[in-house]
Amino acid sequence: MTGNVPVTQSLDDIYPQDALEGQRKRWSNLLSSFKEAYGRPAEFVSRSPGRVNLIGEHIDYSLYEVIPMAVTADVLLAVAVSPANGSPTVRIQNVQSDKFATRSFTIAKDGEVDIDPTSHEWTNYFKSGLRGATQLLKKHAVSGIGQLNIDILADGTVPAGGGLSSSAAFVCASALAVMRAHGQETVDKKELVELAVVSERAVGVNSGGMDQAASVFSQRGSALYVAFQPELSARTIEFPQTHTPLTFVIAQSFVAADKHVTAPVCYNLRVVECTLAARVLASICGLKDLPDDSSPLGFSLRSFHDSYFKKKGAVGDDVKDFRSQLDQLVHIVDNYLPQEEGYTRQQISELIGTSIDELEKRYMTKFPVRADSFKLRQRALHVFGEAVRVLKFMDLLQSPTPSDDKESEELLKSLGNLLNDTQESCRDIYECSCPELDELCKLARSAGAYGSRLTGAGWGGCSVHLVPQDKVEAVKKAWEDKYYNKRFPDMDAAKLQDAIVVSKPGSGSTLFQVAGRESL
Ligand code: ATP
Ligand code: GLA
Ligand code: MG
Numbered sequence: 327m328t329g330n331v332p333v334t335q336s337l338d339d340i341y342p343q344d345a346l347e348g349q350r351k352r353w354s355n356l357l358s359s360f361k362e363a364y365g366r367p368a369e370f371v372s373r374s375p376g377r378v379n380l381i382g383e384h385i386d387y388s389l390y391e392v393i394p395m396a397v398t399a400d401v402l403l404a405v406a407v408s409p410a411n412g413s414p415t416v417r418i419q420n421v422q423s424d425k426f427a428t429r430s431f432t433i434a435k436d437g438e439v440d441i442d443p444t445s446h447e448w449t450n451y452f453k454s455g456l457r458g459a460t461q462l463l464k465k466h467a468v469s470g471i472g473q474l475n476i477d478i479l480a481d482g483t484v485p486a487g488g489g490l491s492s493s494a495a496f497v498c499a500s501a502l503a504v505m506r507a508h509g510q511e512t513v514d515k516k517e518l519v520e521l522a523v524v525s526e527r528a529v530g531v532n533s534g535g536m537d538q539a540a541s542v543f544s545q546r547g548s549a550l551y552v553a554f555q556p557e558l559s560a561r562t563i564e565f566p567q568t569h570t571p572l573t574f575v576i577a578q579s580f581v582a583a584d585k586h587v588t589a590p591v592c593y594n595l596r597v598v599e600c601t602l603a604a605r606v607l608a609s610i611c612g613l614k615d616l617p618d619d620s621s622p623l624g625f626s627l628r629s630f631h632d633s634y635f636k637k638k639g640a641v642g643d644d645v646k647d648f649r650s651q652l653d654q655l656v657h658i659v660d661n662y663l664p665q666e667e668g669y670t671r672q673q674i675s676e677l678i679g680t681s682i683d684e685l686e687k688r689y690m691t692k693f694p695v696r697a698d699s700f701k702l703r704q705r706a707l708h709v710f711g712e713a714v715r716v717l718k719f720m721d722l723l724q725s726p727t728p729s730d731d732k733e734s735e736e737l738l739k740s741l742g743n744l745l746n747d748t749q750e751s752c753r754d755i756y757e758c759s760c761p762e763l764d765e766l767c768k769l770a771r772s773a774g775a776y777g778s779r780l781t782g783a784g785w786g787g788c789s790v791h792l793v794p795q796d797k798v799e800a801v802k803k804a805w806e807d808k809y810y811n812k813r814f815p816d817m818d819a820a821k822l823q824d825a826i827v828v829s830k831p832g833s834g835s836t837l838f839q840v841a842g843r844e845s846l
Contacts (some may be wrong), residue, residue, distance in 0.1 A: 489787025
């Protein structure tokens, strides 16, 4: 899965056949609007898709494996570049100019930009991609940093704040655009993901690496198995042939999950809780002076896991060993982190042998959180349990092709059960669902879905459902009648159509060369 981001001059390389006609119109409109806005043609378009996570929720920042796939919806940035005589300036517009206002800002001579994470501003996502790309350009000693004017027109079809990671699509497309603007036509996928993961955190959410990996590495027709330890890697997974093709249906809850606003009590707090659970477990198990890892706060449950079994002398790269290790860790949590009510700062400081001041400085300052108690037990139990479910899901996907309809039905049911178990864990012990997502899942299951769960961060946003193809219409009808029309009676037909997407796995980031092309 490594290698360079593909460069193309053909939309056929990017979209499936049934999406081409609509995409041609959209791209033509983008390129002509660019010319109108800036009085010159765009030179290239950088493109990165959104993603849906199939399984492995809230475990990427604990450095456990996840299985997402890209969706067809994406972010496009049409770009033209010229040498800056005065202050290098970025002018950026959006085709949805009523929602995302036109901006321009200057870049310092060393290529740096200011990002204010306290303001929820769409161009912060471009700036974070710019910042990450600038660091990579410096690392590669590329010339021209801080010497360019860059004009951009953005067009995104991933619903913003809807759980399909429009943010990572935006940051990856931005970083890719900045690399290409500086003459880099070959951009290493892994370097792009690594820079996008770190730079997206500048907007204030201390997220893991799944979204950016899915956006960059994905390939049309396959899901992606992403690993973060010992280093970032990804490989495609084919879906098995079943009597009714494996169909994933995505449904919006239309509950806006504003991760920035809720970060101190939701997302960023979960990252702190998992990190502190790892610290406390390491301390209880006598593991000292462990090195920092690549997780957001520098120490993860996965590092605790690896160090614990290394100390015990286990070799175990074997999947069976790995699963039994995770089961053993569940017992350790059960025995050594018994407090259902959570742990106070005082208790945690004592357990890991540090002061409260140190604890706050190290884990709660850059990304502040608001909590009196930290639910270490529940968070660790979710993470270890979910990591096991990912392994089981992967095993099922790789099992031999079912020989008859009965076996095939069994396989789909088993996959679905794992999705349902994830939803239960997210709802009850990780506490990242909401009543609306729970309801969408319940309705889908009653109408024939094999399995249903939230996808992405949760607390609103999106859900994903494994549905037999002949039940898709029944599931849609159940949602329309009992969820959308009931909760949002004024919703127009277009919005309702956007609410439900039957998604095939899409392709990852691409650079599209416009120069010299007359038509698309
Ligand atoms: P999740 O992270 O839950 O999967 P998400 O990535 O869509 O969902 P956020 O991380 O909150 O949600 O990011 C949404 C933000 O990304 C928007 O508020 C906006 O600032 C920016 N964004 C997304 N799409 C666009 C777009 N088409 N044009 C401009 N800005 C966009
Ligand atoms: C958000 C984050 C990801 C991941 C998911 C939950 O989408 O950006 O890194 O943590 O939530 O699985
Ligand atoms: Mg996001």
